[in-house]
Amino acid sequence: MNNSTTFSELPAMSIRGLSQLLDIDRDTVRSTIERAGIQPSSRRGGYPAYALRDALRAMFSRRGADLDPATLSPADRKNLADAKLKEQQLHIRTGEYMLRDAYKNATATAYATCAQAILSLPDNLERKCGLSSDQVETVENIVTNILDTLYSDMKRAHETATE
Incomplete structure (x- = not known):
């Protein structure tokens, strides 16, 4: 007896549902889905619902690794630089990196x-x-x-x- 489930059999999920499932802030889920250009596959409770496969791909793709700072607006470039600096400081504080x-x-x-x-x-x-x-x-x-x-x-x- 085969008890496996495919992604197509899973229900579409709202941004709130994805946020709860992944334990990620709703604004982050929303902006990631918008940036990825994912369209809702249905509606749940009057809200857009997204195919789980598409949402997970968007949430866990490695966009930051191939991000070219030259293509960003000055504000986004500054935010990226600040984020990288904070990440580096965290690695130093935790002992993962050394001065x-x-x-x-x-x-x-x-x-x-x-x-x-x-x-x-x-x-x-x-x-x-x-x-x-x-x-x-x-x-x-x-x-x-x-x-x-x-x-x-x-x-x-x-x-x-x-x-």
């Missing part, structure tokens, strides 16, 4: 801690493991190579962060 200087300081501190531990390795191996001076020299060469690689990686990461 460039904070990133540089955090990575520099982490690299310095690693470098300090790596630099102490030859001395510790000499004292605790009884390595000969030739062996210590070999370890020092390896440590130098590791630190050079670490420095190059850190420098590249910081240059990338400033682009």
Whole structure:
């Protein structure tokens, strides 16, 4: 027995119904539907009702991703810039994004801690493991190579962060 339902079998919904279903403000639902140019498929309780498939496509399409600010009015362009700035500030506040200087300081501190531990390795191996001076020299060469690689990686990461 097939209990599946297709979109065409679902009732058309008013803006209020869509707003309640999606937990999105009615004005947002209304403006999105108008912007998408969706025409009512019927009327419910004297109000326009929209096909659920069309309404959902409009509500969840990625219009902002392909939006060209040059095509917007100055007021809309300002609103878009303000929205992007607020979104960026939210990401910073929640820790999802990091300020460039904070990133540089955090990575520099982490690299310095690693470098300090790596630099102490030859001395510790000499004292605790009884390595000969030739062996210590070999370890020092390896440590130098590791630190050079670490420095190059850190420098590249910081240059990338400033682009």
